[in-house]
Amino acid sequence: xxxxxxxxxxxxxxLALPEIxxxxxxxxxxxxxxxxxxxxxxxxxxLYLAAAGVGTLGLMDGDTVELSNLQRQILHATADxxxxxxxxxxxxxxxxxxxxxxxxxxxxxxxxxxxxxxxDFDFVVDATDNFASKFLIADACHAAGRPYVHAGILRxxxxxxxxxxxxxxxxxxxxxxxxxxxGAPPQGPLGVVPGVLGAxxxxxxxxxxxxxxxxxxxxxxxxxALALRFREVPVRRNPFCRLCREQPxxxxxxxxxxxxxxxx
Numbered sequence: 727x728x729x730x731x732x733x734x735x736x737x738x739x740x741l742a743l744p745e746i747x748x749x750x751x752x753x754x755x756x757x758x759x760x761x762x763x764x765x766x767x768x769x770x771x772x773l774y775l776a777a778a779g780v781g782t783l784g785l786m787d788g789d790t791v792e793l794s795n796l797q798r799q800i801l802h803a804t805a806d807x808x809x810x811x812x813x814x815x816x817x818x819x820x821x822x823x824x825x826x827x828x829x830x831x832x833x834x835x836x837x838x839x840x841x842x843x844x845x846d847f848d849f850v851v852d853a854t855d856n857f858a859s860k861f862l863i864a865d866a867c868h869a870a871g872r873p874y875v876h877a878g879i880l881r882x883x884x885x886x887x888x889x890x891x892x893x894x895x896x897x898x899x900x901x902x903x904x905x906x907x908x909g910a911p912p913q914g915p916l917g918v919v920p921g922v923l924g925a926x927x928x929x930x931x932x933x934x935x936x937x938x939x940x941x942x943x944x945x946x947x948x949x950x951a952l953a954l955r956f957r958e959v960p961v962r963r964n965p966f967c968r969l970c971r972e973q974p975x976x977x978x979x980x981x982x983x984x985x986x987x988x989x990x
Contacts, residue, residue, distance in 0.1 A: 733825075737779055745938045751779060757935035758846065760784035762835050762863060763853030764811040766920030767877050767927065769801035771851050774928035776819045776826045780935065783819065784847055786831040787811040798917035835859065840866035849934050850874035851927050857904035864889070864897035868969050875930040875942070877923040881914040882951040884923040887942055887961070888930045894943035895961045898969040919951050 729737070729748060740746050757780045761768045764787040775783055791799075791806045791814055799811075806814040812830040819828060831843060835854070840862070844850065850872055852863045860876060867874045868891045875888045876897055889896050926947070933939045946959040963970055 733779075736823075740778065746936060750936050750938070753935055753937070754779045754932070755781040758782040758784070758848045759851060759931050759935070760786065760843065760847040760849070761851045761853055762786045762859075763855070764799075764801060764815040765789075765795060765853065765855065766798040766879065766915070766917070767855075767924040768851065768853035769799050769815070770921050770924035771853055771928040771931070772801065772815060772819060773822065774925060775851075775931060776823045778928075778932055779823065780826060780932075782827045782829065782847075784829045784831065784843070785812045785815055785819075786833065786835055786843065787815075788832060788834040798915065798920050800921065835863065835866075837862065837866070841870065844870040844872045847872070849931050851931055852876045853924065853927065855879070857901075860897060861901075861904055865969060867891055868896060873934060875927045877920075877927050879915045879920050879923055882916050882919060884915075884919050884949040884951075886923055886926050886930075886947040886949070887945060888934075890941070890943055892970070895963045896967065896970050899964040899967045900946060900961050902964075902968070916951055919949070922949060922951070 729751065734741065737751055741748065741751060759775055759780055761772050761784065764772065764785050772783060772785060789811050791802045791809050791811055793807050795802060796804065801815040801818050802811065810832045812832045816828050816830055819826065833839065835843070844866060850863065850867055852860055852874055854860055854863065860878065863874065871891050873890050875886065877884060877886045930942055933941060944961055946961050948957050948959060965971065
């Protein structure tokens with residue numbers, strides 16, 4: 727891979743890493759990552775992926791920026807209130823790294839559009855904030871054979887795991903089905919919590935594209951901001967999992983459920 731002088735300077739610190747170098751930078755340039763949700767989790771994830779030189783970055787979110795988002799959704803600013811989130815995010819990402827190609831999808835992730843959206847990407851970042859979306863993403867990625875990294879946040883806590891469909895424990899292996907909705911107003915999160923988890927999601931995406939390190943598979947990483955502690959819980963593929971036990975490409979009932987990305 728021939729790097730321009732500007733690229734050599736831009737990526738100098740990671741080019742110096744023996745696991746990356748010019749060959750690794752070429753892998754990142756060829757990489758295609760879809761970030762579903764441009765909010766609290768998607769903001770730091772997308773920023774770090776663009777900064778690292780990922781060649782194609784997809785941003786999918788049907789929402790507009792609200793004032794209450796700004797406490798945690800760092801891709802957006804006060805002047806962006808009322809704008810589509812993907813457009814606001816794209817403006818910041820282009821300013822950060824104009825070499826990253828951005829593909830914008832100002833829509834919700836649904837059973838209808840999932841196959842077409844996933845087909846063009848190598849890896850998926852689940853940056854949504856509700857169980858319905860997360861189960862839909864898990865089912866759709868399983869059907870498409872698309873690796874993904876899950877993150878969830880609540881108040882002062884977060885959790886993270888990476889899934890290689892058909893090879894490692896999936897989201898449904900750990901969380902069998904969505905809990906009933908309570909209708910209660912959201913509490914939190916503390917703004918930095920999705921920042922921590924979103925940065926870790928970007929880490930997993932970069933490691934996958936580079937083929938380095940050990941992915942967070944068959945493990946659930948739990949973050950407690952109040953105690954400032956991480957703990958790791960081993961997880962296994964569930965032989966009775968309603969998703970994993972199905973043949974690749976099977977559309978489950980959860981996959982048929984259309985849902986929105988919501989407020990992250």
